[in-house]
Amino acid sequence: MLEITIFSLLNGTVYGLLLFMLSSGLTLIFSMMGILNFAHASFYMLGAYFGYTISSHIGFWPGLIFAPLIVGVMGALLERYALRHVHKHGHVAELIFTFGLAFLLEELTQFFWGTDQQAYKGPSLLDFPLFTLFDANFPAYKAFMLLISIGIFLGLLLVLTRTRVGLIIQAAITHPNMVNMLGHNVPFVFMATFGVGTALAGLAGTIAGPVMGTYPGMAHDLGSIVFVVVVFGGLGSLAGALVASLMIGIIQTFAVGLNYSVSDFLVTIGVSFPADHFLHDIWTMTLPQVAPLIPYLMLILILIFRPMGLFGTRET
Amino acid sequence: METAIRLNRLHKSFGPTPIITDVNLDIVKGERHAIIGPNGAGKSTLFHLISGRYEPTSGDIELNGESIGGLPPYEIYRKGLSRSFQVTNIFARMSVYENIRCAVLWVKGYKYSFWNRVDNMEDVNERTEEILERINLADRAFVPAGLLAYAEQRALEIGIAIAGGNQVIILDEPTAGMSHSETEQVVELIRSVSEGKTLVMVEHDMGVVFNLADRISVLVYGRIIATDTPENIRANPAVQEAYLGVEADHE
């Protein structure tokens, strides 16, 4: 039990901080531009694929640098030459556009890399167990992921609280209509925001690819979860995104680790059901099975009871 | 005398900032009442409170003796109060005709019906056409409302407010941004549609106010400093100091 707790906590934090890296970019984009970027996880996927391709030619470390950069530039160009075009048709049109973009990017990924999972590996330098506890290993690469995520988190914190740009961003987050009045070059700010946000997603993909798998469905698998995170934490709130990321990361990891079913619980209170009962599926439902449902339940509940999310101040 | 609207110790604050402070006001049934005051005094906020867009922080609002404070706008509308907005607030993608027709539907009793076709509702359509004639938009009936000229949109704004035929009408700056001749037309329109009804309006144009209103209230910094007949308001030194003097400088 202790073993499960410790490892779930560690893995959950790794996963949660990864989610934060994605959701912070998404939140940034939403706060500055008012766009909920449906394709955000697709940039995460691109990060993993670029990371894979670069690493298979010149190694993991250059990939770690260049893949997110390429993704960020792609994001900025997409903003400049496509999204800006759609902007004048309103937010629903933008949402539909990013939805289509997610669809297209998945198809393009399959076009260039095929439908199979890619053999994207972490660096051999980190290919050892960092420590062993109760016969289970904690790989060094995961510790590395943790470090990078924390580094990004601290970096964001520093930029937001200590720099001029950060102050502008903060102002924009709390007063969305102010961006226009800041007297800055708004189109450029938008492009840069989108670039940085997508680059963060790309970085998340580059470091997560070797662990979580590099395959065409990876954007879809994570995309909805990232949405849950930003909506749950409160649209536009970085603190909310952090809390929600860690919450979802840890809860989901725990649920996967604890192999209990409803009937296990019912047996302890002395209730049991025959195997051919028509609600059989419910009695035998296990926590790992339920794990994927938890984020969506959280999303629906928060939207019903607190549409602005945990830390949010505005509804839409 | 019966009151149509009674405001009783009404307060409204946004966060720590009080915008409406201890407002008491009785609007008599059948009167035309104007509310004047400098920019930012809280006139629109007062209308938002009465019409249900905002909830009062404290105090009470009565419509025909019934408390309506905090009810949603559609409940207040169904109790007989309709309004227009200072900033044009129409259904931009629908035709002018549809704009008015939608505003007629509830009062004619069709509610949420999804089995009656609007084309078959002679009563609704004839009322719609009557309103369109009155607001002078009959020849623009099938144009999308978003494509109308500014003055036409203002006329439509008023048209939506009066279409249902509610007994209490509140108009927020109906002549805002209009030329002199347009204003005159609107004044005549307001005069005719408010015949036999209760009208409350916010207005900056003093000509319109003194021309139309039976009584005037002056709102300054969220407080009503005077309510009286036009002559008395004009002579009231406090009003002159607080408002009319300032306004005269502006113009």
Place this chain on the structure above:
Amino acid sequence: MSTLTDLRRSMVAEARRRQRLTWLISAVVLVALPWIFSSSFSISIMTQIGIAIIFALSYNMLLGQGGMLSFGHAAYFGLGGFLAMHAMNYIADGAIPLPVPLLPLIGGVIGLFFGFIIGTFSTRRAGTVFAMISLGVAELIAALSLIFVGFFGGEEGVSSNRTKGPDFFGFNFGPDIQVYYVAAFWALIAAIAMFLFSRTPAGRMANAVRDNAERAEFIGYSQRNVRMISFCLSGFFAGLAGGMFAIAYEIVTEETLNMNQSGAVLLMAYIGGVGYFIGPIIGAIIMTLLRTVLSNFTELWMLYVGLLFIATVMFVPSGLTGLLMMHGPAWKRRSLKRLLAPYAAISIPSLAVIMGVGGLLELTHFAHTTSMDDRVMTLFSIPMNIDSLLPWAGLIALFIGGVLGVRRLRPMLLDAWADANGAGGGD
């Protein structure tokens, strides 16, 4: 009697005559189609189109008419399908004496039921909150469908036999052609019903709430109730389409209610044009044809669909129908023929662009997937060796030439457009 009243009366009468004629012609066409396209392949496609039309129209009750962007409409389609499938099994067992063609109604009632439950909390707001709830609910239902194996049948889904129902005028619905007529019947009925709904107070107010939810509350309507009605009815028709799907395929799997299906209906409605009643119908026809016909020619059809969708969102947000409707003024002025020559001219370089891009994509895809000893691909009936430079250079030249041609001809087209629409009064 005012002139406006007269005008309105004549407009309504005229519109009514036109609508009756349209429905009549549609009915005749639906009856006649199997004689024209009689292969079993085309009959199956036409059945699918019928289902897609109901589904896409139901989606547009939300997006186009009500301003609600849903990312999870397949949930109602799929749940309707599963329940109809179970009902079909009961029918086959003789447990319920329901004729098979009425099964879609069961799907519809289920769609209505779930629409009601989910609508109670999701219709309070439109915009992003609504979109996110629809996404969450759909993901939840899709995930649940993999857990509740007993009801959803797991990966294999639920299947049944449509021919075991009680006697229905001597038809047993074994042959596909009979199923086509059932689908055509429901498509026509559903389209008429949804059109009539858009003309009722609830339908008109759905538009009003879409345009300006706040103002709608100041003319007596609760925005939530207005959305709720559209939402429930939309769920009903989506479920109806799902029930029809169950009859047509005799198998319903998780794929009918997952996110891909929800995305597909959004694509159909949007590409067709959400601003028009007929838009989703056109979208359903085109997308079904793309899916069934194009997929026979290329594995990359999804990629092309994605490109088409993005191009639509960026350049023609009013969809294909919007594109057609733009020609209305010119049609009325009887000057449409002035556009014919410019269109014909510009279609040549446009085709070159499309062939260039498509060709390069196909060739690249072939190069990716082929083996060492199969190096020749036949494209546009021309054998092309991927190891030689020629096909690549040719396709690139085709593409660039096309782009240059389009650029060259554009001013002429714009002139002709202004001319056809009466210069100055254009657009």
